Amino acid sequence: MHHRSLLCLTVLLSLCLGSFTLAAFAAKQPEHWVGTWATSPVGVVNKEGDAGSTGTTYREIVHVSLGGSSVRIVLTNEFGTAPLTIGAAHIALSAGQDSISLTTANALTFSGNPSITIPAGGVAVSDPVELKLPPLSDLTISLFVPAQPISQLSVHTYADQTSYTAPGNVVGERVLEQPTSIYSWPFLKGVDVLVGAESASVVTLGDSITDGALSTRDANARWPDVLAKRLHDNKKTAELGVLNEGIGGNRVLHDVAGPSALARFDRDVLSQAGVKYLVIMESINDIGHAKDPIKPYDVVSADDLIAGLDQLAQRAHIHGIRVIGATLTPYVGAKYASPAGEAMRQAVNQWIRTTKDFDGVIDFDKATRDPANPSVFLPSCDSGDHLHPADGGYKIMGDSIDLNLFAK
Structure with a gap:
């Protein structure tokens, strides 16, 4: 009887330890970055000189697929013929049209800096920010593009999605004043989320x-x-x-x-x-x-x-x-x-x-x-x-x- 009890105790401990080991292994599975939204830019001649003629905020709306705990964005100047400066960038959940949810708002940085100059033909990846991003939600990325010569844009021209522009650096404003609707995604290439393995x-x-x-x-x-x-x-x-x-x-x-x-x-x-x-x-x-x-x-x-x-x-x-x-x-x-x-x-x-x-x-x-x-x-x-x-x-x-x- 004593041996049987000891055997049962040993089996029970083994099962518990095995469960603990599996749970610990699962908990240690590394998170990694996965794309939740992306688009393909093309090169478009800036015929009217609108982009870059004055400082402008581009408030771009994207519909993500995966949710995640942290977010980063990818910007593009792949078709640009000169360096492109992004003066400020901001991210938040959309509150509808050009409005953002301030409780989810974050300023973005690039290698610790609030602005970045992307070389002609290049891309830039933002530093990650913590943001509880629900799956299948609308995300708003606001980019301030200061006045600069831009001869060719890197842009996805037919977005089937309304985004907005507004004068000046208003990336953190809840609602834009004097917004103009656009139907493209300029300078934006992708959004990644930090998720499980x-x-x-x-x-x-x-x-x-x-x-x-x-x-x-x-x-x-x-x-x-x-x-x-x-x-x-x-x-x-x-x-x-x-x-x-x-x-x-x-x-x-x-x-x-x-x-x-x-x-x-x-x-x-x-x-x-x-x-x-x-x-x-x-x-x-x-x-x-x-x-x-x-x-x-x-x-x-x-x-x-x-x-x-x-x-x-x-x-x-x-x-x-x-x-x-x-x-x-x-x-x-x-x-x-x-x-x-x-x-x-x-x-x-x-x-x-x-x-x-x-x-x-x-x-x-x-x-x-x-x-x-x-x-x-x-x-x-x-x-x-x-x-x-x-x-x-x-x-x-x-x-x-x-x-x-x-x-x-």
Whole structure:
């Protein structure tokens, strides 16, 4: 009896110690930085000289995916031709429109300094600040850009999100006086959060369809937004953020609307914090312009595009990133559509569905096409230009994604 009691006590102590050890191990898991929001800047000539002509505050609103305990931002002068000075920066939760929540407000510093000069072609990362950032919330970043010569801006031009400018340095004001609405994200490249070791990010690389063109402004109705909410609501994927690296007009092979996907890959994918997954949906602009029935240019073949997509996948795999290919949505009826272009789209989609280069596939074509006429959108998906989805189409795209692709 004594031996049995001693054995039970030993087993109990072992279980307790084991539980304590597991708990201690879990507690010691390191936090790391993961992207919660990002965008792809392009170079825009400052034709009117508005930016930099006088000191201006840019109050930019972004909708984050992951929450976190601390936050940092990434600024860009990647397309600038001269150094860019940011005189002050500020961060807070949004209180709606140009208002901020003062109880969450923080001044930002850069290597301990309240201002920073970013070299031409460069980026800058702020020092972290403690901020309880809820997932799927709106965050406000205010930047004061003092008067300076700026010939070319680094900016995401089509944000589908209202931000604001105001005269002078008013980064810490609760509400802006004399605000002017803008619909772009100048000088801002990303937001990272400090999160647990299990967290990571999903980069969505694409063109205007990934960027959310023609979706309702300020509604966060892009398909990556739909994906972000679904990931958050699913226990197995709740620790994943989504970074939208779509650029309207972008192509895989040629620099036109910003650098090509091949050229910007390191900057827009590999430089992001905590990337674990990459979704690639791009080629329709390559096809449309190459097979334009009126004025074709930058001619490419299906094999050229397949080789380009293959290169993107291989470059991601080198860095341990799982790559998910997405089929191209219907485009017959669009201005640059043609029978030859549709044949090329079908060939590229067939390769995407069957290649072993990808770790998974999302069939956006199947989700959005009209079964009675598979070359065109379902009426409920079409924005009216026969190329870009409407809000309902973006939702169908986001809802069609198998979340098990991100649970590995």
